[in-house]
Amino acid sequence: MDYNEEKFKEHIKAVVEASQSSDDTLEERPLSLKELKELAISMGMTEEEWNNLQMKAHEHLKAADDHLKARNFSEAIAEAEKATAINPYIKNGNAVLAKSYLMRWMETHSDEHRDKAEFHARQELKVDPRDQIAVMVLSTIDKKKRVLAGDASSKKRLFIILGVAIVLIVIGLFFFSLASSKEAASTQEEHNSAEYDRIKNELIEAEEDVASKWDMVQTAIDRRNSLIPDLISAINSSTEESIALKETISSLQEKIKNSEGEERFALENDLATSINEAKKLAKETGENKSVMSLMAQMEGSENRIAYQKKNYNEAVKHYNILVKKNTDKFPEYETKPYFSSK
Numbered sequence: 091m092d093y094n095e096e097k098f099k100e101h102i103k104a105v106v107e108a109s110q111s112s113d114d115t116l117e118e119r120p121l122s123l124k125e126l127k128e129l130a131i132s133m134g135m136t137e138e139e140w141n142n143l144q145m146k147a148h149e150h151l152k153a154a155d156d157h158l159k160a161r162n163f164s165e166a167i168a169e170a171e172k173a174t175a176i177n178p179y180i181k182n183g184n185a186v187l188a189k190s191y192l193m194r195w196m197e198t199h200s201d202e203h204r205d206k207a208e209f210h211a212r213q214e215l216k217v218d219p220r221d222q223i224a225v226m227v228l229s230t231i232d233k234k235k236r237v238l239a240g241d242a243s244s245k246k247r248l249f250i251i252l253g254v255a256i257v258l259i260v261i262g263l264f265f266f267s268l269a270s271s272k273e274a275a276s277t278q279e280e281h282n283s284a285e286y287d288r289i290k291n292e293l294i295e296a297e298e299d300v301a302s303k304w305d306m307v308q309t310a311i312d313r314r315n316s317l318i319p320d321l322i323s324a325i326n327s328s329t330e331e332s333i334a335l336k337e338t339i340s341s342l343q344e345k346i347k348n349s350e351g352e353e354r355f356a357l358e359n360d361l362a363t364s365i366n367e368a369k370k371l372a373k374e375t376g377e378n379k380s381v382m383s384l385m386a387q388m389e390g391s392e393n394r395i396a397y398q399k400k401n402y403n404e405a406v407k408h409y410n411i412l413v414k415k416n417t418d419k420f421p422e423y424e425t426k427p428y429f430s431s432k
Contacts, residue, residue, distance in 0.1 A: 144177060196298075303401050324372040325376060
């Protein structure tokens with residue numbers, strides 16, 4: 091049988107959709123990734139073609155993530171769907187789709203985009219219950235739904251008030267003053283409701299802005315961290331000091347993977363301090379030409395981290411001010427920590 095990539099992707103899509111409609115648990119899908127591979131080979135695909143196809147899936151997902159960061163949400167959705175069409179179980183595929191559909195929903199207010207964002211977020215949580223992107227997507231959708239429900243409630247109250255006013259006018263002049271007083275009271279209530287919804291919308295937008303700015307900080311940190319192996323290699327020394335420093339950097343990177351909030355920020359600051367010590371050792375013991383080039387790259391990446399941290403802290407400041415000003419009305423919102431240097 092001749093191998094046909096598009097035919098294979100359509101077959102995978104049909105298999106996964108059928109399993110999701112009959113059973114909502116990923117663990118009990120009829121076909122695992124291994125079984126999908128066997129299916130592909132039975133359709134005429136070679137081992138090399140399968141591996142190339144999986145690489146293509148990761149390339150699509152990387153492109154989707156880049157589009158998402160650039161706020162090209164439609165392109166992000168298209169690339170992520172190409173990745174999951176090839177490999178429905180690709181890591182973070184559903185998370186990228188969930189966030190992309192969420193951002194499209196914020197632009198279009200389309201129920202279809204909202205429902206797809208919620209669906210893909212729940213699919214991601216089945217694989218990784220602690221996935222922060224999926225949790226953020228579901229939280230944002232829930233909060234926005236409550237805001238929209240509040241808008242519908244306000245309209246209903248307005249219709250009731252108008253109906254009561256008409257009845258009171260028909261009854262006669264005796265009750266006219268009473269109707270006027272009730273209308274004034276209801277107008278104030280409507281104003282208060284609108285103000286409540288406005289503030290809640292501001293809180294939702296500010297919280298989302300903090301999350302977006304943190305993504306940019308993480309991207310800058312990841313770029314710097316990609317240079318750490320080169321920095322370690324540039325240290326031409328095997329003293330106890332250099333060995334201990336290398337172990338400290340490795341240990342801090344492992345701890346950071348499982349930390350959040352203030353604990354994460356403290357560990358990141360400790361890592362930055364250790365990196366500075368490693369840079370000094372590299373300058374003292376390494377080859378001058380290669381070390382100078384590496385130092386220039388490190389400085390550029392650290393400048394990007396500082397810039398993105400500043401943007402993140404400004405977003406946190408705006409959000410925290412809103413939270414503190416409205417803590418009585420919205421106790422569910424809590425302030426967020428600043429990413430401060432030592």
